[in-house]
Amino acid sequence: MIRLSAITPSGPVQLGNYLGAIRRWAAEGTEEDVYFISDLHAMTTSHNPSRLRSLTREQLAVLIAAGVDPRSVAVQSDLVRELGALTWVLECTCTYGEAARMIQFKEKSAGRSSVRLSLLTYPVLMAADILLQGAHEVPVGDDQRQHVELARVLARRFNGTYGEVFVMPRSVVAPTAARVRDLADPSRKMAKSAKDAAGTVFVLDPPDLVRRKIRRAVTDDLGVVRYAPEEQPGVANLLEILAACTGKDPEGLAGSVQDYAELKEAAADAVIEELRPVREVTQGLLDDPAELDRARAHGAERSRERCTHRLDAALRMSGLG
Ligand code: AMP
Numbered sequence: 001m002i003r004l005s006a007i008t009p010s011g012p013v014q015l016g017n018y019l020g021a022i023r024r025w026a027a028e029g030t031e032e033d034v035y036f037i038s039d040l041h042a043m044t045t046s047h048n049p050s051r052l053r054s055l056t057r058e059q060l061a062v063l064i065a066a067g068v069d070p071r072s073v074a075v076q077s078d079l080v081r082e083l084g085a086l087t088w089v090l091e092c093t094c095t096y097g098e099a100a101r102m103i104q105f106k107e108k109s110a111g112r113s114s115v116r117l118s119l120l121t122y123p124v125l126m127a128a129d130i131l132l133q134g135a136h137e138v139p140v141g142d143d144q145r146q147h148v149e150l151a152r153v154l155a156r157r158f159n160g161t162y163g164e165v166f167v168m169p170r171s172v173v174a175p176t177a178a179r180v181r182d183l184a185d186p187s188r189k190m191a192k193s194a195k196d197a198a199g200t201v202f203v204l205d206p207p208d209l210v211r212r213k214i215r216r217a218v219t220d221d222l223g224v225v226r227y228a229p230e231e232q233p234g235v236a237n238l239l240e241i242l243a244a245c246t247g248k249d250p251e252g253l254a255g256s257v258q259d260y261a262e263l264k265e266a267a268a269d270a271v272i273e274e275l276r277p278v279r280e281v282t283q284g285l286l287d288d289p290a291e292l293d294r295a296r297a298h299g300a301e302r303s304r305e306r307c308t309h310r311l312d313a314a315l316r317m318s319g320l321g
Contacts, residue, residue: 003029004135004169006038006076009055011192013062015201015271016180018278019244026067034133034303035063036074040083040125044118045108058282061292062203065281070295071302076129078300082311086128087121089318093154093161094124103146127151132307134167139174162317165310178244183217186233204279207272214238214268219260227254235260238267245270 005025007017025035039056056075063073076083099105102123109115118125123146130138130151138148148171155166180190184199194200199217201210219234227250229236239250242263246253257263285292315321 001137002032002034002133002135003137003139004034004036004130004133005139005174006036006041006129007059007063008038009042009052009059011194012055013059013203014180014190014192015203015241015275016178016190017192018062018066018203018275019178019180019241021174022063022066022068025063026069029069029072031069031071033069033072034074034135035068035072036076036129036303037063038076038129040076040080041122044116044122057292058204058286060296061282061285062278064292064295065278065285070299072299073295074299074303075296078296079132079303079307082132082304082307083125083128086132086311086314087125089314089320090124090127090131090154090158091121092318093158094127094150098150098153099123102150104143123147123150124154127154130169131155131166132310133303134306134310135169136167137172138169140171141174145171158314158318162314165313165317178240180241180244181233181237183213183234183237186218186237201271203275204282205275207276210272210275211268214271215264217264217267223259225254225257225259225263227251235263238263242267242270245274 005021007013007021013022025033029035037056037059039052042052042055056077060073060075064070099120102120105120105123108119126147127150130148131154138144138151140148148169151169155168159166182188182190182194182199183201184196190200192200192202198213201213205213217234217238219238220232222232225235225239226232227236227239236250239253242248242253243250245267253266257266285295
């Protein structure tokens with residue numbers, strides 16, 4: 001069974017990516033799975049080439065440092081030729097109406113005078129990511145379920161029109177290992193591309209900076225440590241972060257600390273300890289580019305090996321070559 005997930009290099013890896021996704025990929029993933037850095041997806045909005053390249057390397061290093069099986073890790077653009085070819089074939093299988101109906105496209109393009117065409121077509125590239133690798137399961141949040149549904153529609157249509165080539169993928173609800181909220185504004189998710197980094201802990205932030213950000217986290221003026229996400233979202237977020245790092249439950253932890261200051265110190269200590277090994281190994285990999293290049297080349301070769309026959313079949317059966 002192949003499971004496929006990705007992280008987009010739109011910013012440095014943050015604590016939410018780590019606790020919510022990467023740590024689970026490391027603990028539960030197998031060498032069959034595919035965990036990739038979706039650098040092509042990061043180009044659907046304005047981007048800086050050298051920043052994109054360095055964020056891609058950094059994310060690759062973080063995934064390997066976090067213990068994700070290196071045999072399952074790849075960089076999307078290392079398969080750009082294969083993906084480009086299949087995306088075209090799938091675009092010729094998809095209608096304009098289907099692409100334009102995507103809620104993410106509507107939301108991200110709303111009110112903008114100019115959007116990249118790739119913002120419209122990227123769900124088809126995502127379908128190519130999934131179908132090329134023969135993924136069975138794609139763990140996603142609500143915002144991506146419609147894209148996996150599109151991949152299913154295209155797989156079914158292609159298989160029905162030209163012959164069986166693609167495995168039918170299905171979206172599965174990503175288990176919520178942790179949902180980390182912005183420290184400065186707990187009404188929104190912690191995100192790597194947030195405009196203001198004060199509320200975002202990055203995996204590579206030095207320990208003193210992590211502590212400062214957590215000390216400045218927004219709480220409330222109720223002054224009681226309770227796990228009440230609706231009434232006390234800031235406090236609940238700190239409790240959830242502490243819980244995710246210590247393996248305890250947030251309600252139990254609420255009873256074990258006296259006040260907000262103590263909660264913040266405990267959360268800072270736990271996050272710093274949780275991130276320390278990942279940060280150190282990542283730094284080591286970034287300081288040894290040859291080692292990282294080797295891991296990257298190996299991942300690319302493996303992904304290519306498993307998809308070449310499927311791509312060749314898709315091209316041949318749709319009348320190409
Ligand atoms: P993205 O940052 O959108 O490329 O997401 C990479 C992975 O990190 C996905 O599985 C997301 O669900 C997960 N993720 C991103 N932000 C958070 C967050 N604040 N809390 C928990 N998981 C997150």
